[in-house]
Amino acid sequence: MLVSVTGGTGFVGSHSVAALRHAGHRVRLLVRDESTVERALGPLGVVDVDLVVGDVLDRAAVERLVRGTDAVLHAASVYSFDSRSRAATRRTNVAGTTIVLDAARRAGVGPTVHVSTVGALFGAGSRVIDETSPVGRPREAYLASKASAEAVARGHQDDGAPVVISYPPALLGPHDPKLGDQATRLRNALRGLMPIWPTGGMPIGDVRDTAALHASLFDRPGANRHFGPGTYLTTRQYVRVLREVTGRALPTAYLPARAMLPLGLLTDLVQRVWPWHIPAEYGAVYTCACATRVADSAGTNGIAARPVARTFADTVRWLHRDGLLSARAAGAAVTELEPTQPI
Structure with missing residues (x-):
């Protein structure tokens, strides 16, 4: 299967690319700067990926990315609590998600995995969260942007599009190319x-476990919402x-x-x-x-947390x-x- 990936030179994206390649899938990346690929993927032993140069806000580049692909992993996101990054955070996380999911749907792509975050479900008044939890109402810029992107992804799900959502916890692990x-x-x-x-506190997980979850979703997606393995x-x-x-x-x-x-x-x-x-x-x-x-019952597609x-x-x-x-x-x-x- 050819999987097109946004955000493939970031922390979650690079590890997910490695997991996809290990599972035998071919990978095509959307990258703004080709020079970042080796730094992100080299330490993970990934050398053979196709590249499309562009940005998630560039509709033409995104259309090139999804053309002829079998599936999409949308992992591009600005993850930052820095107040100087708020404008870029909203543009990338909300407008970028809209562009990528729309393009994948128009192209008739099979499974499209949108990488959300557990934080997109915070602030809705629930004591525990699971696959049925509503979109949150967080009063913080980054989390609010992810909640808005979550609403976009759920809109596609409601229309019957093959969109799958993952909810990683706060992630640690080796080889973070951008020291997030x-x-x-x-x-x-x-x-x-x-x-x-x-x-x-916060839910904490290992980036390698979430990457394994993402790779599994292209072989056995099952439900359309899954949580990254983690521990509160x-x-x-x-x-x-x-x-x-x-x-x-x-x-x-x-x-x-x-x-x-x-x-x-x-x-x-x-x-x-x-x-x-x-x-x-x-x-x-x-x-x-x-x-x-x-919730302990929340689905992780069979991937256990280390x-x-x-x-x-x-x-x-x-x-x-x-x-x-x-x-x-x-x-x-x-x-x-x-x-x-x-x-």
Whole structure:
């Protein structure tokens, strides 16, 4: 099967491309810059993919991407809580999704997998979420953009189009070609830049498990909505796992998440004029305050989540190997010690 992929040089996309190739599928990528392909896919052992140069906002390029393809994986997204990225976030996540799904439908493509996020279902008042949960009403720019894109994808589903939606949790794991939000947060915690955390929590998963889910959806899609394998961690549990895999004390204070939201709003205002990234983001605090557990019955298409301690350890080791984290900051993780049982 020929699978056309958007966002294939990002974290989720690159690992999903590797999983698709491992499953024997041919892959065609939409890329803005051909020079990014080797950096993203080389470490994963992927060398033979076709390329279409363009952007998800370029209708002509997207039409070239889907022409003659058997299936589409739409993984292109701006995942950022940085207030300076809001305009690009909405354009890519909402308008880009509209263009890609419309083009795939007009071209008569078979399964089209839209990569959403569990956060698109936050804010709807549910205590747990599953495949039947309504689109959320998050009051945060990135999550709101993903909720809007979710509504676009569900509209196609309601019309009977072969659109499948995946809901990855917050993802960690090795080989993040753009050092995204989650890897940066873990790195900042180990560098001592996050001594204060909000209470609350978030679903955490391994990018390799979500990639395996995406590959499976082209062989056995089953239902039309699936959750990326993961585990809900409170922020206290998150820091506890980091201590476990690194052997470091990591002194940390915890403040009520909702009480920290005004600070996050102030930080977002300052970030618009401050040239360097500020770790305390409103979106991250908001997510911890509003994140909802995924029901145990939620479908993952038979893909099991690996232990979270293993995911954290693999992420820390990769950061160290790539020179993004010192040996002191990585601690015991770089000695290849086997992590103990996860929470």
